[in-house]
Amino acid sequence: MSNDQTALVRRLFPEVDLIEDESLRNKTMACWIEAIEFRGWTEDLLRSIPFTLLAENVQITFIDHVRACCLMCIACDKVLDEVHGDNKTPVNRDYLISGALLADVGKLLEFEIIGGQPNKSDYGKHIRHPFSGVGLAFKHDLPSEVMHTIATHSKEGAGEKRLPESIIFHHCDFIDFDLVK
Numbered sequence: 001m002s003n004d005q006t007a008l009v010r011r012l013f014p015e016v017d018l019i020e021d022e023s024l025r026n027k028t029m030a031c032w033i034e035a036i037e038f039r040g041w042t043e044d045l046l047r048s049i050p051f052t053l054l055a056e057n058v059q060i061t062f063i064d065h066v067r068a069c070c071l072m073c074i075a076c077d078k079v080l081d082e083v084h085g086d087n088k089t090p091v092n093r094d095y096l097i098s099g100a101l102l103a104d105v106g107k108l109l110e111f112e113i114i115g116g117q118p119n120k121s122d123y124g125k126h127i128r129h130p131f132s133g134v135g136l137a138f139k140h141d142l143p144s145e146v147m148h149t150i151a152t153h154s155k156e157g158a159g160e161k162r163l164p165e166s167i168i169f170h171h172c173d174f175i176d177f178d179l180v181k
Contacts, residue, residue: 005033008043012063013101015070021094024142028098031136035108049111049118051104052177060180062107070100072172089164092145096165099149102142103169106133106150130156 009029010016019025036046050058051065060068073096080088106129112121123132133150149166151157153173162170 005029005036008036009033012043012046013067013070015067015074015097016101018074019094019097024094024098024146027140027142028101028146030140031102031105031133031142034136034140035105038109039112041108045113046108049113051107052180053111053118053120054181058180060176062104065176066101066104068176069103069169069172070097072175073097073100073168076168076172091164091168095143095145095149096168098142099146099153099165100169100172102133102137102146103150103153103173104129104133105136106130128154128156130154 006029009032013032016025016028019028035041047061047063049062051060051062052058074093077091077093077096080091106127109132110120110124110127110129111118112124113119130151130153134147137147137150145163145165148163149169152160152162152166153170157166157170
């Protein structure tokens, strides 16, 4: 990973530095770098595309959605720690943050810009972002718990037994999505 690439990921997602495990942090950034390079996404484009194509006139950007969900996940976990203490179901905060940051990384493969507008790519018509996101995470040797969050965060996870990190992310993601929809 070049310094320019890691600097870009850190500018887009400063929350990546909240991952305490350096190896997990680097693998998380490597997934983003590969996804960004897949279509040659620029920082300006990334900061301008809506986070979903499933609703009209979305004003929330893709980057802001990823960041908001990640920060909501951290806040939820902290509240559960504060209120439930030792009785809380254990949550691996690093896995939670990595999973939250990577749940939508596959959208950079699913989307493309045509005529200045974001559209679902041909690839995206066949492979939704949870699948391509897991593929990227697997390629970069992320833990199965992180891949689980990516895989189960959306409709593809319906009916699956979710890990605690995935439960938290799933609900935070749909808070943001349902408020826009």
